[in-house]
Amino acid sequence: MIKYAVPEITPNVYAVGSRHWNRRLFDALAPTPLGTTYNSYLIKGNDKCALIDTILPGFETELSGKIDQTLPGRKIDYVVMNHAEPDHAGSIPYILERYGSTLVTSAKGAELAKVFFKVAPDRIRVVKDNETIELGGKTLRFINAPFLHWPETIFTYLVEDRILFSCDFFGSHNTTGVFDDEAEDVISWAKKYYGEIMLPLAKMARMGMDKIKGLDIALIAPSHGPMYRHPQIILTEYAKWTAGATRAKVLIVYVSMYHTVERMVQSLAETLQDRGIEIRICDLSVTSLGELAGHLVDSRGLVLATPTVLNALHPLAAFAALTVKTLKPPLKYGAAMNSYGWGKGAVRQALDFFEEMKIETVGTVEVNGTPSAEDLAAIQVVANQLADKVLADG
C-alpha cells in the first residue's frame, strides 16, 4: 500500500488531492507541459469533517486512500462542491457513497450535481451567499462567485484559519510545488491559466475580486496548482488582470511558409523594440494556446501577420483570430501584415476581425511576393504608428 504524502497546511486542514504529472492536454485544447493537480482539502473540526472539492475520476481511490490514512474511520460529514466541472466534482458519487456525506453547494450547483452526478436531492444542502456551516472550531463560510468558471461556482472561506478555497480562480497547471514559494514560475503559469479560463469571464472575475476585498486571507488554496501562503503575490496580479490593465506590449502572431512573412515580422519587431515596446513574437505553427492566452492577458497591441491562402487568412492565423474572439482580451490596437502571390483577401479578413473586436486598426501592409525596400519602409511606418499609440495609451 502506498504511504501518501499529505501536507497538513494548518492544524487539522490537509491537502489530499493528486498530482496528474503526466497529463499533457486540458480540455482537449490547452497543453499542460507540467501536468496539473486536482487539489482537494480535508478539514477536521471538533465535531464534524468536511472535504472541499473532490477529484478527477480515475484518482478517486488515491483521494480516499489519503483521507483514510489521515483520518482513519472518520465520517466525512460534508463534501463541498465549489465547482461542478468533473476535474473537481467527478468523484462526488464515489465519495458520497463511501463516506455517507452530504453535498454542500450553491442552488445552481445542486442542479448540476443532479444532472452530472445523479446526486439525490435529499443528499444535497444548498447554501446561500455568506451562509456558514460549523464543524466545531472550524467554520466554513460560502461566498457566491458565479462563472468562475461555471455559473454555479462558489468560494469557501475557512474563518478561523483564514483560508480561501477558490477552486479554479487563482489556479494554475503547475505541479512543481505545494506552496507558491516552492513552485517554479508561479505567476507565469497562473497567468497562462488565467488567460485560458478566466479572461473571457473578466467581468465576473472582477466581481469575484470585489467579493473577497477586505477578507482576511492567510492562504489561498485553489484546486489546481500551488497554494499561496503569500496570497498578496497572486492577489496583486489578479487585480491587474481582472481590471484589464494592459502594458506597452505588442503581441505579434504570425504564420510564414517561405520565410517571407517572417522577414516582415522581424522588420516590424526591430522597430517596435527600438521604440521601447515589449514584444512577444509567436510563430503560430509552434505556439500553444497557453502561451497565446498568457500573452493576451496584458498586451495592448496585436499584429496579425499571415500569407494569403486561397484568398483568406492562413488557417492558423484564422485560428489565432478565433482564439482572440473567444478569449476577449483587453487589446486596443491592431495591425495586419500580409504577403500574397496572385490573390488578396487576408487583410480584408484581418480588418473585419479587428472591427468586430473593437480593436483600432493602426495600419496594414500588403506585400506582393517578397518585401522590397519600399515594403520594409512601409512596415517601419506602421511599426512606428503602432508604437506611438501603444506608448501614448499608458
Ligand code: FEO
Ligand atoms: Fe478545473 Fe473549471 O475546472
